[in-house]
Amino acid sequence: MTENSVPATLIGPTLADMQIARGTVAAVAQVTPVETSRFLSELLGSPVLLKCENLQRTGSYKIRGAFNRLSALSTEERSRGVVAASAGNHAQGVALGARELGIEATIFMPTNVPLPKLEATRDYGAQVVLSGSVFGETLAAAAAFAEETGAIFIPPYDHPAVVAGQSTIAFELLEQVPDLDTVVVPIGGGGLISGIASAFKQLAAAGGRPVRVIGVQAENAASYIASLEAGTPVNIPFKPTIADGIAVYRPGELNYLMIQDAVDEIVTVSEDDAARALLVLMERAKLVVEPAGAVSVAALLAGKISGTGTTVAILSGGNIDPLLMQRVISHGLAASDRYLTMRVMLMDRPGELARVATILAGVRANVIEVLHTQHGPDLQITEVELDITVETRGPAHVEEVLAALRADGYEPKLDKRRN
Structure with missing residues (x-):
């Protein structure tokens, strides 16, 4: 990866190809809106905007x-x-x-x-x-x-005409955000980011504004990280990821070469990061985005990207199965310390469960799930085990809940499988 320059021998579509593609694509694709995110701007310390390709026809940039x-x-x-x-x-x-x-x-x-x-x-x-x-x-x-x-x-990413079509987002961004400094782009096979990065680099070489391009992959499908380290496209082992739209386990051949030349940096995000980003976009921006489309925001939330200029995060798609959405939201709530699942040992006598419930009510923790059992290999005959999940308001509230239980003589243990 290089500075903002175009290689001596151009790889992929030319700037003219991309400009022609813009006219072609305009016949069917919408110019998607760019929305300001105050929450992310405050987090990064500089302006952050969202390019809403989740609102594109068919629900994605494809x-x-x-x-x-x-x-x-x-x-x-x-x-x-x-x-x-x-x-x-x-x-x-x-x-x-x-x-x-x-x-x-x-x-x-x-x-x-x-x-x-x-x-x-x-x-x-x-x-x-x-x-x-x-x-x-x-x-x-x-x-x-x-x-x-x-x-x-018709390939999904590894073709010059496909890349040229995806590059049209770059031209829209320069018109919508004249002071653009950084673009954060999800990466699967690489068609989207190779088109955008190549367009920006070629425009900069022609005297236009230089734009930093940062790619984001899911940790479980980071084929470009492995390939760039190897110096050639490689297959990586299959690992499941909620960001299924970018779960590509070998880069596109053309896309790899273009990314190697034109993209400034690639970072990865965890499953928790992606789930948290989806939740933040729903709550703060009122946008429904699929996990793959939200990894650009996940990278910002996880502190993987810094900068002082104007940053645009591309939300590449919004096609999420409602059943997956339900699971991801729950996972995102847990990752954001909005759910707390813990195990508490109680004496096997009347009133103990009510006592715990009173403590939780006193710190305004809403109980959503309880398992109360006398059976377990580690239980004494006089003990019962309470597995309890409560809604919380974030990390500070979690500590308040745990402190209140400890102050009353209990020793809550976090359930690592669910927190």
């Missing part, structure tokens, strides 16, 4: 790259139809783009794809084929379909 690639197909290629493999956002982008251009689209999706993403893809007019329990199997099935039928495969 429509930009997909439509640009589809628009470049010849009449003969369009007549053969297109095929893609995706668990969600790319599927919807290809489906809508194909519908707008009158192209028949077949989308292969994993058998365990969330129902809202499946139905949305079908509603955009694509033929959906469920194949494979893991994405590698789904991708192989789509490739076989393309080979058998002659349909054109």
Whole structure:
């Protein structure tokens, strides 16, 4: 990774390609709003804004790259139809783009794809084929379909036209935020950040404003960190992550080269960081964002990014399954010390449970779950075990709750599995 400069031999689409893509993409994609975040601005000590691609058509930025690639197909290629493999956002982008251009689209999706993403893809007019329990199997099935039928495969990130389509966000940002200094971008396969970073670097080389570009990956899917250290794209072991939209375990070949040349820094965030960011965006910004789309904010919350100028965090998508949202919100509440789960040993006699409840009420901790049992390998015959979860108002309130129990002679132990 280098300073704000363009390599002597340009990799990927040219600035002219990107400017043409902007005109193409404008036919279908919205210019998404940029919102100021007072909370994040105070946290960082400088202005922070949010680029709301979660409010884009299809719920993510993917429509930009997909439509640009589809628009470049010849009449003969369009007549053969297109095929893609995706668990969600790319599927919807290809489906809508194909519908707008009158192209028949077949989308292969994993058998365990969330129902809202499946139905949305079908509603955009694509033929959906469920194949494979893991994405590698789904991708192989789509490739076989393309080979058998002659349909054109539309990749999610590793193609110059796709990258050029995603780069259009950079042009919007320079118009919306003239004093822009830093952009924070989620990274999966790398199509979004490679387009944005290359556009900024080429514009800077032409005399435009230099912009620092920082990428963010989930710790459990940090393929670019490993690849940059190795000096070449590498596969990393599969680890599950709530940021499933950026769970890509090998960088795109073109994207890797572009990121290596144009991106200034890449950081990672934990599962707790991502869950906390989703919760903050809901509470403070009133925005529904999927975990993958919220990792840019997660990096800010986790103190991974510093700066004194104006920073924009890109919210890359908002397509989240309601069931996953429920789990992530609960996880985010726990990660933010808004839930406290603890284990308290009580004497096995009447009134002990009521006594604990009175203490908790006295410090305004609302009980939401209780397990009271006389059975356990570590219990004395005169003891019972109380597993209790309460709602709290943050770290200071947690300490107040624990101190109140200790002052009355109890020894609460935090349940590390749930805190």
